[in-house]
Amino acid sequence: MAKPKLDRKTLLRNSLSVFKTMGYNGTSMNDLAKANGLQKGSMYHYIESKESLMLEVLNALRDHYVSKVFNKAFDETLQPYQRLNELAKRAEEIFVFEEGGDFLVNIGLETKNSVPAFTQVIKSFFQEWINTMKYLYSFVLDEADAKEKAEFIVAEIEGSVLMMKLLDDVNYLQRTNERLLKEYKELERQKVYK
Numbered sequence: 001m002a003k004p005k006l007d008r009k010t011l012l013r014n015s016l017s018v019f020k021t022m023g024y025n026g027t028s029m030n031d032l033a034k035a036n037g038l039q040k041g042s043m044y045h046y047i048e049s050k051e052s053l054m055l056e057v058l059n060a061l062r063d064h065y066v067s068k069v070f071n072k073a074f075d076e077t078l079q080p081y082q083r084l085n086e087l088a089k090r091a092e093e094i095f096v097f098e099e100g101g102d103f104l105v106n107i108g109l110e111t112k113n114s115v116p117a118f119t120q121v122i123k124s125f126f127q128e129w130i131n132t133m134k135y136l137y138s139f140v141l142d143e144a145d146a147k148e149k150a151e152f153i154v155a156e157i158e159g160s161v162l163m164m165k166l167l168d169d170v171n172y173l174q175r176t177n178e179r180l181l182k183e184y185k186e187l188e189r190q191k192v193y194k
Helices: 008-024 029-035 039-046 050-068 069-076 080-097 103-111 117-138 143-167 171-192
Strands: none
Touching: 008 029, 008 050, 008 103, 029 050, 029 117, 050 069, 050 080, 050 103, 050 117, 069 080, 069 103, 069 117, 080 117, 080 171, 103 117, 103 143, 103 171, 117 143, 117 171
């Protein structure tokens, strides 16, 4: 009996797991094939190359963040503070529990000088994140300050995630999110009293 075809979502999920564990450069086509229950030659039925597969994984991750996290900022049924709170909770869940959490940064650092196509996807992810935060902060700050604040926040969260991963302590990210929410609440209060 023929083996059922591998669906794209499963291929990407299994490949993400391998890339996350072994890095891009440390992953072979054999590793990817094994993770997907295939022979090495059969992988080429599903992908053109390891690079094209990684590019697809990166795009899927970026799209996942946009649809599952960043979209919280644009939920018109919530007040801006509630949107930020929802975004922070969902981001925390991803960084702590999901396999893709901070994968984009790791791969970006590993391949920055060797695979420019990856860098473009990763840059677009961070620009999307900054734009999302800028939008949320535009409710409490002028445009220039909102942009600057957004860039600072993304960098601060990434630093917290790095510390969380290195020291195996989720409190770094939780404390950062709590501080950002408290600060946002204060900015809202100040705007009301101006």
